[in-house]
Amino acid sequence: MFCFLAAPAVVLCGCDQSDHGGGSIDRSARVVHPALPAATVRVSLFIGDCVSVGCEGGGVGFWNRRGSVCYLALDAGESCVVRLRDDCWQIESPDGHLWGEVPLGESAALDVRSSDGGYVCVGESEQQRYRGQLRLLADESGDAIRVVNILDLESYLQGVVGAEAYASWHMAALRAQSVASRSYALWRINRRGGAGEWDLGSNQASQMYRGVAGETVRVTTAVQDTRGVVLTYGGSGSDAVLPGYFSSTCGGHTADAQGAFGGIEESQVPLRGGVCDYCRRAAPEGLMNWGTVEIGKAELSEALLRRYDDLAYLERIVDVAVTRQSDCGRVEELGLLGSTGARTRICAERFRLGVTSTERPLRSSWYRLEDGGDVWRFADGRGYGHGVGMCQWGCQAMAVLGYDCVAILRYYYPGANLERAY
Numbered sequence: 177m178f179c180f181l182a183a184p185a186v187v188l189c190g191c192d193q194s195d196h197g198g199g200s201i202d203r204s205a206r207v208v209h210p211a212l213p214a215a216t217v218r219v220s221l222f223i224g225d226c227v228s229v230g231c232e233g234g235g236v237g238f239w240n241r242r243g244s245v246c247y248l249a250l251d252a253g254e255s256c257v258v259r260l261r262d263d264c265w266q267i268e269s270p271d272g273h274l275w276g277e278v279p280l281g282e283s284a285a286l287d288v289r290s291s292d293g294g295y296v297c298v299g300e301s302e303q304q305r306y307r308g309q310l311r312l313l314a315d316e317s318g319d320a321i322r323v324v325n326i327l328d329l330e331s332y333l334q335g336v337v338g339a340e341a342y343a344s345w346h347m348a349a350l351r352a353q354s355v356a357s358r359s360y361a362l363w364r365i366n367r368r369g370g371a372g373e374w375d376l377g378s379n380q381a382s383q384m385y386r387g388v389a390g391e392t393v394r395v396t397t398a399v400q401d402t403r404g405v406v407l408t409y410g411g412s413g414s415d416a417v418l419p420g421y422f423s424s425t426c427g428g429h430t431a432d433a434q435g436a437f438g439g440i441e442e443s444q445v446p447l448r449g450g451v452c453d454y455c456r457r458a459a460p461e462g463l464m465n466w467g468t469v470e471i472g473k474a475e476l477s478e479a480l481l482r483r484y485d486d487l488a489y490l491e492r493i494v495d496v497a498v499t500r501q502s503d504c505g506r507v508e509e510l511g512l513l514g515s516t517g518a519r520t521r522i523c524a525e526r527f528r529l530g531v532t533s534t535e536r537p538l539r540s541s542w543y544r545l546e547d548g549g550d551v552w553r554f555a556d557g558r559g560y561g562h563g564v565g566m567c568q569w570g571c572q573a574m575a576v577l578g579y580d581c582v583a584i585l586r587y588y589y590p591g592a593n594l595e596r597a598y
């Protein structure tokens with residue numbers, strides 16, 4: 177059931193209206209308030225020993241967290257290098273002259289704020305441009321710097337959608353991606369509730385974010401067309417925001433979130449998975465069907481134990497078996513036998529991420545596991561990514577066929593509503 181009211185049509189269906197149209201979004205529907213005012217998002221960009229900071233289109237200032245003291249200002253086009261040494265922030269010129277020093281005890285974070293609306297630029301070696309402000313934090317190790325980009329959610333999405341989808345994709349696909357990405361981000365923000373220092377990472381473990389480098393006119397338009405619109409299901413207020421999971425190519429059937437991730441909060445009806453008829457029309461063959469991958473038994477054991485400290489008691493993994501799979505054949509859980517005789521079970525997605533460091537990583541958890549003597553054989557592999565929620569190549573194929581953003585989202589998140597978060 178959907179809760180679209182007969183309000184005037186909005187931009188979401190404006191350009192894609194066709195026989196396949198899925199309805200419109202009522203922009204006067206109830207507003208699901210985000211946990212943070214104005215939906216600010218904090219994105220962890222990277223951790224570096226030494227961070228190059230600059231600015232473009234305006235100057236920047238280095239402030240304490242409360243914004244009461246400015247330690248240093250840079251004019252547009254100027255750069256500096258920041259490092260942590262002897263429990264102090266040290267700000268140096270690009271050629272190594274010390275410009276300023278701030279004890280960590282005085283300010284545990286350095287905020288880099290644009291003074292006149294320009295971009296802040298940061299990188300370990302090559303700088304990238306970002307909207308909003310930066311927060312530099314001492315990492316847990318005390319020597320390295322964690323760089324966090326703090327900005328409004330809509331600006332953030334411009335840097336996400338261009339990184340997660342091809343800018344040349346159909347506008348309906350880019351709009352659907354915008355709503356899915358906004359829902360996922362807002363769900364993460366709400367779940368954090370302002371705790372910790374960041375809400376999301378900037379890679380596939382959260383969703384890809386490239387800052388201004390990810391922006392194009394078409395992507396910005398798609399984000400603006402869907403401004404504030406999120407997927408919701410059940411609950412009330414911010415609890416209703418659905419984690420808008422998506423992945424590259426489902427391979428013909430999307431995955432059940434609970435089966436893939438094992439989390440209780442992901443068990444909502446719209447994320448239980450279903451047949452996808454569309455990615456086969458658009459996805460590159462190597463993503464739809466990736467054939468057979470063989471990983472040496474010793475290599476697989478080393479990779480998993482290197483990645484997961486909590487498996488160390490197995491000492492060496494001597495046997496692997498599928499212990500649970502979905503009706504369509506996607507592996508959900510594997511059993512591991514250690515050389516010590518100890519056994520454990522591992523979620524298939526965790527297993528897959530654990531072996532990404534091997535020579536031929538697994539593209540999905542949809543395969544048939546075979547014992548090949550010295551190797552583990554992952555045969556008849558299908559799809560790319562975790563498979564939960566929207567299938568991105570399927571989304572593009574639907575858009576090309578004339579389905580609008582609402583119809584696409586309705587197909588991949590059955591039972592979900594589309595509502596405004598702000």
Ligand SMILES: [Zn+2]
Nearest residue numbers: 426452455567
């Ligand atoms: Zn698909």
